[in-house]
Amino acid sequence: MMNLKSPRTGGLLALIVVICLLPLFLDNAFHYEIAILIAFNAIVCVGLNLLIGYGGQISLGHGAFVGLGAYASAILTMNQGWNPLLSLLAGAIFTGFLAFIIARPILKLKGHYLAMATLGMGIIISIVLNTEDQHTGGPDGMYVDGLAFMETQMYWYWFVGALLTFSVWASLNLIHSPIGRALRAVHGSEVAAEVVGVDTTRFKVMIFVVSAVFASVVGSFGAYYSNFVTPDIAGFFHSIELVVMVVFGGMASTFGAVVGAAILTILPQVLTFLHDYEHLVFGLILMLTMIFLPKGLVPSIAGLFKRGDKK
């Protein structure tokens, strides 16, 4: 049953190979830091891509879900003395529940209106984290104990690598199932999906919750890894950054989400040698990519190979 040429198993193997070989090229703690950051962002993007790329619903507020996970872990472990993994679980359940409550009314909206509503949701959550300073430490953020058993950075590297592989695998499973097809049908034509029996609202809500839980889990682990949380993580810019990663890598492509997260996490580090012009060049690269590869990086390149095959 293992078909190496299928993009599904082939891509997953490629990802595993990259994760295993990457340490050969990572020289110092900073390099590992970036690699771990990429994996964190990639996991959120894989979840967000289910919502944006496959389900066709925009969210400009997913940074807030990362923030909720991070702060749930921070507050429960530091203020309440909970076990870190239990806190992570509680954070994920709380975020999932909140996403579920918000999703029903919000996902009735389409296009710009949905973008506005999710944007508003993100901003509200971010304001709450900023102002409830007796619990959250306010704009200064708060310190979080790490996970005791994650002794070194290498542990973290392998752990987030495994977590990323798992989320890509699960995302591919989901896409290649009746649920995944129903989700893409919602993107293709809502009315046609309804008349063949797809409860479109249910699937939109489901995938919104799933992507929020992905974000929350990453938020929690991120907090344990960096030992610190600030409200920036839940902010508007982080939300936008996540959407840009998904779109840049290629919508409706799980590997696109990973590649997008990787490139857009590395790029600002690489461009630091440009000093003052860093942001200018960064923006220019984004613009040119979207003009010349409007489908995003991975689908456009895959398209080129497909055409090459036929010749």
Next chain:
Amino acid sequence: MTLLKVNNLSKEFGGVRAIDDLSFTINPGTIHSIIGPNGAGKTTLFNLITGVYTPTTGSVIYDDEGVTGFKPYELASRGMSRTFQNLQIFFNMTAIENVMVGAHLHLNRSFISSFFGLPSIKAGDANCRETCLELLDFVGLLEYADTDTDSMPYGALKRLEIARALATKPKILLLDEPAAGLNPAESRDIDEVIKKVASRGITVVLVEHDMKMVMEISDHILVLDYGRKLTEGTAQEVRNNPDVIAAYLGG
């Protein structure tokens, strides 16, 4: 024995009565055509029956159950499916995937099984693919199975919608202008497909402008004009009705 019963149905759009106090019944196992000039309310009627619109007044009884105001997916689970006048294809998928979405209600939709890619999901999908290939063959699109729908010709997409609707295993199938925009040869193909669908025992409700096709295959014809019933009956009865001639030719 009636399969579908429409009672005093009306639909207003800001003061315009698109459907006005309309009543009729549809018997199982027949091809039932709805005709009328442009703007007569045929597509609105379809949207009301299939739950895309909610009627202003009146009721729809399907299979001895009041289904007025039901959502389309609730009707689909009771065996009602349809196609669209302006194509509603899932252009982000291949032909076979489009049809497989049609089989949605007959597949395992457990989230946990899907998330972990359990063998039951894969077995179900492999099975479903076989059934859907048969349906593609049935409408004559087998060669397009793994083609992206955005590179398929218009006539093929029209038939793909029928295959997708059939995948829901409907008792009643509503076809909204299946031959619109097709050339005579393609139109004949559709004609054959519709007859084959009806011979499977599926009740067909057809909105169509191609009069030759309507007169040839319909068991019963309902004529609408300005949202009201002008007349109904067999092809012969309708053809000779002076009101119908007046509505179509003006007068």
